[in-house]
Structure formats: C-alpha cells, structure tokens
Amino acid sequence: MSLCTHCATPAKYTCPRCHVRTCSLTCTKAHKAHTGCSGKRDRAAYVPMREYGWGAMMRDYVFLEDVGRRVGDWGREIGRGGYGHGRGVARGNTTSKRDGLKMELDMLDINLDLLPMGMERRKMNQSTWDHKTQTALLTLSITFHPPKDVFVHTPEPHTILTHRNNARTPLIDLLRAVKHSGMPTWALALVHPGTDGADPTQFALPTCTMHAPMRRYYSLSAAKPLFTALQHTSFVEFPEIAIWSVGDFSGTFVCPSGELARTGDGEVPRKRRRLGKGALGGLVGGYGSDVEEKAVGPLGLGLDEYGASDDEDAEGDTDDEVDPALLLRLLQEARDDSEVVDWGEDDEVTSPVA
Secondary structure, eight states, X not given: OOBOTTTOSBOOEEOTTTOOEESSHHHHHHHHHHHOOOOOOOTTOOOOGGGOOHHHHHHHHHHHHHHHHHHHHHHHHHHHHTTXXXXXXXXXXXXXXXHHHHHHXXXXXXXXXXXXXXXXXXXXXXXXEETTTTEEEEEEEEEEOOOTTSOSSOOOOEEEEEEEEETTSBHHXXXXXXXXXXXXXXXXXXXXXXXXXXXXXXXXXOEEEEEETTTEEEEEOTTSBHHHXXXXXXXXXXXXXXXXXXXXXXXXXXXXXXXXXXEGGGOOOOOOOOOOHHHHHHHHHTTTOSSOOOOBOGGGOBGGGTTTOSSSOOTTXXXXXXXXXXXXXXXXHHHHTTTOOOOSOSSOOOOOXX
8 A cells, every 4th residue: 555755644646747645635735835746637748659548548639629729719819919910810800711701601502611620621721702802712622533434444533622713603614724734634525625536516514513411412503603503502611523424423412402313323213013923813814805804903903003103112012923933834724724714703614705
C-alpha cells in the first residue's frame, strides 16, 4: 500500500499531473503549494505505443476537439476587433463569407452544408459570395465517365477540381471552359461538339448528375445556369457533378417535387402474376373447343387477366409455379382425348363438343 507523501498515512488520491500520492484534501493543497503543481493532467504528454489504448485515444480526441473550439473562439474575437478585415471577415461583422454564401444559396433553394475547421474537404473548397456581382463563385468537382460500348478496355473516370465558377453561367459553358493538360479526348468529346472528327450536328448535351441521399441522384440540366441547375439539391462544401454520355447513366433520380424517377438499367421490371395449378385446369378444360370463350381459372379469374394488372401486387400469391413437364403431359392427354371434355363433375359426363 502506498503512503501519502506528506503525512505518511495510507494514500487515497493520485495527482493527475505528477502522480504524487496523497491522503486528503489538506495534503493535496499542501502538495500544490510546495511544488507549484497545477493538478491538471498534461494533455500533450508523450505516451509510448505499448501503453497507448482506447482511453488514451479518447483523451487525445477530446483534446483536439477543445483546441478546435478555442481556435474558433479566437477567430471570432479577432473579427470583432477588426483585425480580420481583408481575410474574409468585415470589421465589426462576425459573419464570414462562407456563412454569407450559405445564406444566399438557402434563399435560392440550394442547401449547402459546411464542415468544421480541419476537415480535408473544407480545405479544398474555395467557394465564396461575390458582393460586387451578387453571385456565387463555386468550387466544382467534375467527373467525366467514359462512354460505354466504345472501348475494348474501358478507361477510368477522369476527375477535375475547378474553382471560381460563376453560378450565373450555364453548366455546359462551365464544362467547356475546363482546361486540363491531361484531359483525355473522350472526355472533351462529351462537352465539345466536333471533337475527334465527330459530326457537330449529331452532338447532344451530356447527362449531368449529382449524388443525393439514400443512393439516389439529382439530374442537372446542362443548358441551364448553374444556379438554376442546383436548385432543390443538397451538397457538402461544393458540388460533385458526374458527366455521362447520353443513355449511359442508370439510376434513380430525385425530382424537385420529391418524387422518384428511374432511368436506364435502374428501372424496376413490372411484376408478373404466377400461373397456379388451379388455373391450368381452365386452360386444359377448354382445349379443342370451337367456341371462342374466355378461359376461366379459379375464383372466376380469366387466364388473360393473369399478369395483365400492373396495379395489383403479386407478392402475396402463394400458388406454386407451373411445372413445364406437367403442362406438357396434360396437353398431350387433352390432345389424345380431345372429343370429350371433363368439366370436373362426379356423376355427369358431358357430350362431345361439336
């Protein structure tokens, strides 16, 4: 048992900073008075890797969070003092250009989510609001996707990060203004008519998409100004726009009204009602009849109604699938005995059908 460093009685407490053992509040105060110890844990003290565990990691996380909050407080104090003019904060005004950009975009039904300091995506973003022209100058991440069924070995998508894109400019003009030395020819052909000897009259505007929540996408019109194209959308720090050749994209779009629209391979096929064994009797029973009648299955449901309704959900149908071998055998039996039709009655056999 360890003893108190002041009175040599059994110790109860340990100083978080210097790990000195004490037995009471009196001895703890005496320790601080004699040594000048603050009694607070050294949050920046070195911890060997073999001793580094979950608790040490959480303490470091809390420490970094506290540093971030303090830096933000100091920045606001500098702004209130007027020291930050010319760096994005006006004298006497605590609203930064980032906050002003968010408010202006909110009024245009464009939801911009801003990240805290230290995040990599925030460092990449140079978007701002130009008060002179009353427009937004946005950072854009543009990804060009190679056309399908053109290459033997499909190349990787090509991504470019561009800055100071005027939001009043049509999206297609912003795409054509992208200048990059390593931009492949197929990417230029998506936005420039007549590239690589193509017929300019056959050029069609590309499909422009942007990620939406729940694995869905926003559809952006390339012919409209960027402001208009981004209305009713949401993004973090800056938009990430994907460029596709016409007809290549498949997925689910989120319409401005909130409804969903499917396109390409993302379309869900219509559900087909399964043909049960009971319905097979109606098919075989009417075989060979000269009278054009609707074949009736169980519960009076015509066979031509099976699979004809798009509104009914067939997921609850518990009938088994038709066995092809059984169907073939029944049709052969009906062909051999086509003169007599058995309607399923116990004591009565129908007359031959004329």
